[in-house]
Amino acid sequence: DVKVTQSSRYLVKRTGEKVFLECVQDMDHENMFWYRQDPGLGLRLIYFSYDVKMKEKGDIPEGYSVSREKKERFSLILESASTNQTSMYLCASSSGTGSTGELFFGEGSRLTVL
């Protein structure tokens, strides 16, 4: 069974803390993505990666960074968490080149920043 695993389902952090969200996929996919989901706004792309050590900004990268040191792992980093980063974060992966491969999603990490 293919799987995308996110490290934490629920996190509560304080303003200014550094936050790491980890995502691991076991499908040998080249492409990995981080989205956030907020009510009424759909899924918005934060960062994506098409290869190890490679990253590209999505639509809303401000306040975030990413790391992809190994093919199966893609980490999202909030250097200094703020209350407006309270959200549901979804990791996804896909195979092949381009955007025609279906996305496989993790179960999401719900982050609350106090």
Add this chain to the structure above:
Amino acid sequence: ILNVEQSPQSLHVQEGDSTNFTCSFPSSNFYALHWYRWETAKSPEALFVMTLNGDEKKKGRISATLNTKEGYSYLYIKGSQPEDSATYLCAFSGSARQLTFGSGTQLTVLP
């Protein structure tokens, strides 16, 4: 940021009814259109990936059509069942790189 719109925002239907919703996207630079179903407390799951104008895809009672020239896709559910209750997301790609999601249509099927 590309504009991908889904309508209606939410929908309540009776069990057995057929229903459809719309995804509108820019009609220039089309690359792919995806449909996903997102059930509460689960991960979004792919229904269809469509790449050609005029594409029609079907999976059981669910089908989708694509018109890239006018920039819309329809998702149809025939004979809705309570287990079809979910949020249905479409995602548009105007390049080989990234997908832009709509805000979804929340479907509730009443028994």
